[in-house]
Amino acid sequence: MIDGEAVTRINVTLDSFVEAGAVVGVSALIYEDGDEVYFGAFGMADEEAGLPMSRDTIVQIFSMTKPITGVALMQLQERGLFELDDDVAKVIPSFGNLIVATGVDDSGDFLLESPKRPMTIRDLTRHTSGLANSVDHPIVGTQLKELDPLNRDNRLADAVEKFSQLPLMFHPGEQWAYGPSVDVQAHIVERLSEMNFADYLDQNVLRPLKMNETRYVVPEMDRDRLAAVYWRDNQTGELSKKSGDEEFNAKPWPLTPGGWGLTSTIDNYMRFARTLLNEGELEGVRILKAETVQAMATNQLSNEVTERSWLPSKGQVGFGIDLAVRLQPPASNEENKGVVGEFFWDGAASTLFWVDPQNELAVVLFVQLRPFDKVGLHKAFRDAVYGS
Template sequence: MRKPILAILPVLLIASAFTWFPTPADHHIPPPIINAAVKSRIDATLKSFPDSGKIAGVSALIFEKGKEVYYNAFGYADREAKLPMDRNTIVRIFSMTKPVTGVALMTLYEKGAFQLDDPLSKYAPEFANMKVYKGVDASGNLILEPAKRPITIRDLTRHTAGFAGNDIPALAALVKKADVTNPANTLTEMATRLASLPLEFHPGDQWAYGISVDVQAYVVERISGKPFDQYLQETIFDPLKMVNTHYLVPEADRKRFAALYNRSDAGVLTRVPDEQANFFNTKEQALKPGGWGLTTTLDDYMKFIQMLVNKGAFGKTRILKPATVQLMATNQLSDTVSKRMWLPSKGRVGFGIDFAVRTQPPANAAENNGIVGEYFWDGAASTMFWIDPVNELTAVLFTQLVPFDKVKLHKSFRDAVYGPYVP
């Protein structure tokens, strides 16, 4: 696995009667990650997944130092129609929506519209005076206590807000009844319903993945005064020319919209019925979630992450300042946050602003391969991306498989890119 390379600085020998000039060997430029052999290894790896019936189709795009160094696709976007997977295939990216929302939020941060440690209630009064679940009494009634501190914007960006999920039966029943993420809810209605529920833990105490990024979208809407989807369009999609990125897939583009496949525990691949798989993205919905819901293509998403690896700029278009991107890619979780749900399954990572951030090298060959300092995330249909700032490498991998990556596609792809694990 590639290690960060320290540049060799030329030395001026002032004390001598001559000047020493470095030879070409002294200017050591590391070889590229993606060479012909690596391309062949990635091809063989990715092709094996649809060939073995583990997935219907897969595509991948890699840029290194600002240039495309790998693209290929194997299998089908729609197996039943024999429609091949290609770089124009539109896919559901689910939680890969989250970093897009984070960038939108941080454009407002740069304008001084909020501070990360501001109380959420400053911008969304519904979330003032939150109560925290403590247990149930003998009659089954909830025992609640006041939150030790307010939820902050930073809590939203790193999943430490404490919003109730499905882990505690008494809270799960309330969550179900509140129907917070019903697509018929506006972001305002979503926030009102969510704020009526007790928190599962005190803000800042634990890392628990959930609805926080949808609340970020609500904050963007409240601060900007614009519908969230409009703000994304004007601030990110139009400037980056992400013409294939939408909540609602245009009618004319639906022939490029990939089917979604389910893999059973027995390894049988079946198509999720289109009316179920496409419901959210083929009808106009009131809800424009920050945490999921976008559809896009390989090239569109690559523009977005190229902007990030280039420290906020894509070509002549600047979306964020370099310092803001660095802040987003910096671990925000203190060591006191010991309960981290399933985050450790991603490797030895922390969490920045809407990304996981790798803080240590892989502990062993079983762990996902990667470089310290990379930041990344994935989506429920087994899509994924990562940004490796050390090597200026960005990678996007698309497939449409649920449940999430039970076939270990992500690890196989990372290993194919970086090579065998080296302790």
């Protein structure tokens, strides 16, 4: 599938984004049938520092941390330590007292009611938990801002305790709303494994897969390989750096999020993508059973969940366990190209990976562009990969 024509298409496409000033630097890596069939790097990882985008560039992967957390969680499910439909309160007792905010009264007080059913671990894995996800939310946003659960000075246990004090935005299972559910998953890993989440991740996922450069903290000796995050002005299209974007990864913090925070190299993350393509195994090391990976890559959203926030912008997709899952072919040429059965996710700085079992493809795209892909990079890249 990735022949000489495809390589040329991809090269021209990615280079054009750099030449147009839409991105400062971008790289891509593709494996097909177990072999590397494409790598390309264009532009700069840090223009001001004179650092080219290269194979060993380290980037902030943001929400591409989430599927890694999902793998860690499902390892414990395989050990029989929980079932997906278990009440979260079975592991985190404070979640037994959750309430739902349905509005506010004339005095500005919350209108509250008991959840129609308990929040389950499955709700956490598919973003149907109802957990408050934005300080701009018209009902619970102000209280979320005050409690600030995901402040980097909080441990995961502190963050989860604060979330348990917040009213839910909706009854569990009734809507899809992206948010902190995966950070709660990470704390479940801590409770069930009796280990710090970062240590569990390192010992049970990253180190076995030889993902030695996938880390929360980039050591000083590797800091000169860390790409800068560039912010795009939506009016002018101008790209610029913001001070402080690299602070979280410059030293250890109490918070080790499950939903974001890791850095990686493109080869490291490809090892993770290939493991999922191989249904849980890479180079003789198995970290999940095949049926577990199949469950992660199977849609978990029922048709009754009609309120799905921005998920439909990803195309004809459902949601599995910390992964989007393509259910139908693209409905129009404007939609991202993809194949039924593929599963994928992306990150706030416009990074992307997908696994296409039908074509035996694993694909990773690295870039550091915020806000998330306002330049059409993902669509153009997918068009180049799949062609006409």
